[in-house]
Amino acid sequence: MSFPDKKITFLLADDHSLMRQGIVFILEDIELDFEAVHASTLQKALEAVKSNPIDIAIIDAHFPDGTSLSILPEIKTINPDIKIMIFSGIDENVHALKYINAGANGFLSKLSEEDDVKNAIQRMIQFGEYISPVTQALLINSVRNPKLANPLLSLTEKELTIAKMYAEGLGNLEIANKLEVKQNTVSTVKKRIFEKLKIDNIVDLIDILKEHQ
Structure with a gap:
């Protein structure tokens, strides 16, 4: 890795300290020479990357201050x-491909x-990467x-x-007025957008628009 004595610096970013500690136990079990930098928010994760020579970052997807999808390009x-x-x-x-496309080198379920x-x-x-059989199949299917x-x-x-209007912070009524349609028409379209993108909130919608536009 990046140190002469081969010590590996990990960033463990998760808002639950028990999850971070669990990974530390696993790293100790592997008998690595390592240092672990902890972060409980996206902001702290970014600060850790700026101030430490991180080799490998193990990051949760969701934090109280947003999803890690939004900071992957900045980390890179x-x-x-x-x-x-x-x-x-x-x-x-549902989610592995968008994280891989945003710059992640691997995706692992906490249910593993x-x-x-x-x-x-x-x-x-x-x-430098971990592609599970599930993600591998997704990558092959995404080519097809x-x-x-x-x-x-x-x-x-x-x-x-309409998705872009929601992402800009407009509500149902404002969108309906701009497009000169009924408010319940906008609500119906919103439901359809969420179903197609397999999401359930505006934050995820903004992340997808940022990633793919």
């Missing part, structure tokens, strides 16, 4: 050599067995079906327009 800009593994309880089938977590970390150390890689392709022009 600060430290282009950093390797990032998303370690989260969110559905890998301890041996799988060890294997994933060891692969991150040896190869580009809509998986870019979910915005599944939206109609009208749906995309």
